[in-house]
Amino acid sequence: MAPSPIAPPAAFGYPVRVQPHHTDYGGVVWHGTYISWMETARIECLRSHNMDFANWVGCGVDLPVVDLSLQYHQPLRLGDEAVVITWLQPRRGIRLVWQYQIQNRATQATCVTGVITLVPVNAEQRKILRQLPEPVQSDLDRLYASML
Numbered sequence: 001m002a003p004s005p006i007a008p009p010a011a012f013g014y015p016v017r018v019q020p021h022h023t024d025y026g027g028v029v030w031h032g033t034y035i036s037w038m039e040t041a042r043i044e045c046l047r048s049h050n051m052d053f054a055n056w057v058g059c060g061v062d063l064p065v066v067d068l069s070l071q072y073h074q075p076l077r078l079g080d081e082a083v084v085i086t087w088l089q090p091r092r093g094i095r096l097v098w099q100y101q102i103q104n105r106a107t108q109a110t111c112v113t114g115v116i117t118l119v120p121v122n123a124e125q126r127k128i129l130r131q132l133p134e135p136v137q138s139d140l141d142r143l144y145a146s147m148l
Helices: 031-048 052-057 138-144
Strands: 012-017 066-071 083-086 096-104 110-120
Touching: 012 031, 031 066, 031 083, 031 096, 031 110
Parallel strands: none
Antiparallel strands: 012 083, 066 110, 083 096, 096 110
16 A cells, blocks of 8 residues: 655645544445545635635636545544545646545544546536636636645
């Protein structure tokens, strides 16, 4: 198993508490819940940088997931507090590659690591965009600069 990635100092942390609807009948977080938390952390990261995903959609840009990879290291359980840490990997063309670490707040243990790759597409034509419209391009430039 590959070592857990190390989050940069500028990574964004989104706190969560494991609720009953996040778990299976044994009180262990259901695997799909982690993906939902990662999506929320990504949107909240943008919001913390005064960026609104809805504005991007309004500009005709959608960002579908084209690749998703998760590694489960240890479970979280009902009542646990966790933090979803997220950051953008360095630019790779038009792709946005988000890295994730989900840690148990009490123990600091890494429970899940993941990578999600998004590709900007024209929301109407569903074709990959080679150039981003404003304000999406300036928002992303600012976001990358803040995460260095």
